[in-house]
Amino acid sequence: MSSRESISARWIVVADGDEAAANRVAGFLLHARFRAYPAARGLDALRLARRHRLGLAVVDVDLLDMTGCDLVRQLRAIEPALPVAMTTGDYRPTTEVEARQLGIVQYIHKPVDLGRLGLVIARIFAADAELRLALDAPGPGG
Numbered sequence: 009m010s011s012r013e014s015i016s017a018r019w020i021v022v023a024d025g026d027e028a029a030a031n032r033v034a035g036f037l038l039h040a041r042f043r044a045y046p047a048a049r050g051l052d053a054l055r056l057a058r059r060h061r062l063g064l065a066v067v068d069v070d071l072l073d074m075t076g077c078d079l080v081r082q083l084r085a086i087e088p089a090l091p092v093a094m095t096t097g098d099y100r101p102t103t104e105v106e107a108r109q110l111g112i113v114q115y116i117h118k119p120v121d122l123g124r125l126g127l128v129i130a131r132i133f134a135a136d137a138e139l140r141l142a143l144d145a146p147g148p149g150g
Contacts, residue, residue, distance in 0.1 A: 018063030069096040
């Protein structure tokens with residue numbers, strides 16, 4: 009896969025039961041020229057994963073129809089190597105331990121620091137210098 013494909017052909021799903029939070033993160037990603045899709049329900053995220061090749065999933069611990077950890081397990085059944093960043097407003101250590109046991113690449117507390125998320129994405133798509141430049145540009149709300 010070329011680095012150009014990593015930006016233009018791969019999707020990032022942003023699954024969060026808080027629709028405003030999902031839209032904020034997806035807006036940041038769209039500004040960075042990703043195909044980002046916000047979803048408040050895990051089933052919507054799974055439908056996207058079945059239709060498009062995902063480059064990353066940003067999943068909150070709490071969705072409207074399932075837990076974030078359940079969604080990660082189901083996404084990995086579709087795409088075993090899918091990188092996942094998990095977001096949460098839940099500061100209990102047990103929640104983080106469960107998420108990390110699923111092999112997530114980053115655990116980010118809310119409110120999501122878009123700069124930190126940008127660094128995670130740059131690390132995942134490190135081969136693309138243009139992406140790093142796009143993520144350095146100021147985005148909406150951040």
